[in-house]
Amino acid sequence: QQQVKQSPQSLIVQKGGIPIINCAYENTAFDYFPWYQQFPGKGPALLIAIRPDVSEKKEGRFTISFNKSAKQFSLHIMDSQPGDSATYFCAAPGRRALTFGSGTRLQVQP
Amino acid sequence: DAGVIQSPRHEVTEMGQEVTLRCKPISGHDYLFWYRQTMMRGLELLIYFNNNVPIDDSGMPEDRFSAKMPNASFSTLKIQPSEPRDSAVYFCASALRKQGADRSYNSPLHFGNGTRLTVT
Numbered sequence: 001q002q003q004v005k006q007s008p009q010s011l012i013v014q015k016g017g018i019p020i021i022n023c024a025y026e027n028t029a030f031d032y033f034p035w036y037q038q039f040p041g042k043g044p045a046l047l048i049a050i051r052p053d054v055s056e057k058k059e060g061r062f063t064i065s066f067n068k069s070a071k072q073f074s075l076h077i078m079d080s081q082p083g084d085s086a087t088y089f090c091a092a093p094g095r096r097a098l099t100f101g102s103g104t105r106l107q108v109q110p
Numbered sequence: 111d112a113g114v115i116q117s118p119r120h121e122v123t124e125m126g127q128e129v130t131l132r133c134k135p136i137s138g139h140d141y142l143f144w145y146r147q148t149m150m151r152g153l154e155l156l157i158y159f160n161n162n163v164p165i166d167d168s169g170m171p172e173d174r175f176s177a178k179m180p181n182a183s184f185s186t187l188k189i190q191p192s193e194p195r196d197s198a199v200y201f202c203a204s205a206l207r208k209q210g211a212d213r214s215y216n217s218p219l220h221f222g223n224g225t226r227l228t229v230t
Contacts, residue, residue, distance in 0.1 A: 034218065036219075041223065042223050042224075043114070043201050043203070043221025043222050043223050043224055044153070044201075044219075044221050045220075045221065046218035046219065049218070089152075089153065096155060096158070096166045096168070096169075097143060097155050097158055097166070098155075098219065099155075100152060100153040101152070102152045103152055103153075
């Protein structure tokens with residue numbers, strides 16, 4: 001079964017900082033790696049996903065970097081804002097469906 | 111679109127009682143997933159349906175758990191009898207395509223806001 005290891009478990013940064021969240025996966029049939037963002041009391045929502053044929057994708061302040069040989073991918077949040085405070089999940093396609101990482105609770109202090 | 115709708119938002123019940131969680135997926139989505147979220151185990155896939163048919167229920171923890179999808183617009187997750195260890199947030203999600211299929215980056219999971227279940 002697909003395993004996705006996510007770190008760190010929690011992260012506190014100052015406004016304007018660049019939090020980085022890392023994920024490592026085992027094996028996957030498809031290079032498809034989405035990140036989901038979850039606010040308290042809400043379900044996770046797709047934030048950004050990387051296409052299988054690129055090593056980096058940027059959407060606004062959010063960037064995914066993908067290292068296929070190392071089987072790792074990471075999320076960077078540029079110029080972080082208090083409104084970015086949420087839990088972030090990486091995911092990878094497993095045999096059955098998406099397998100989610102354990103989540104990173106990000107707190108951006110004003 | 112109203113998104114995925116789950117009910118109730120909160121459920122508090124006593125051990126041994128039957129609990130039924132409900133979900134209305136986004137219209138037109140062929141896949142429906144039930145996930146459970148806990149601090150210890152994170153987001154776990156319980157079961158998923160394709161075109162109302164259960165495809166994989168290997169994540170269902172015990173026979174006490176059952177799920178149905180009688181039509182394209184409704185699904186239930188039932189726990190009978192409930193136990194304190196079932197306390198968690200249960201999410202329903204729907205998608206146009208199976209996650210992990212080719213080009214599935216075009217088919218994100220749409221989650222409901224969950225049902226927080228507390229079994230005392």
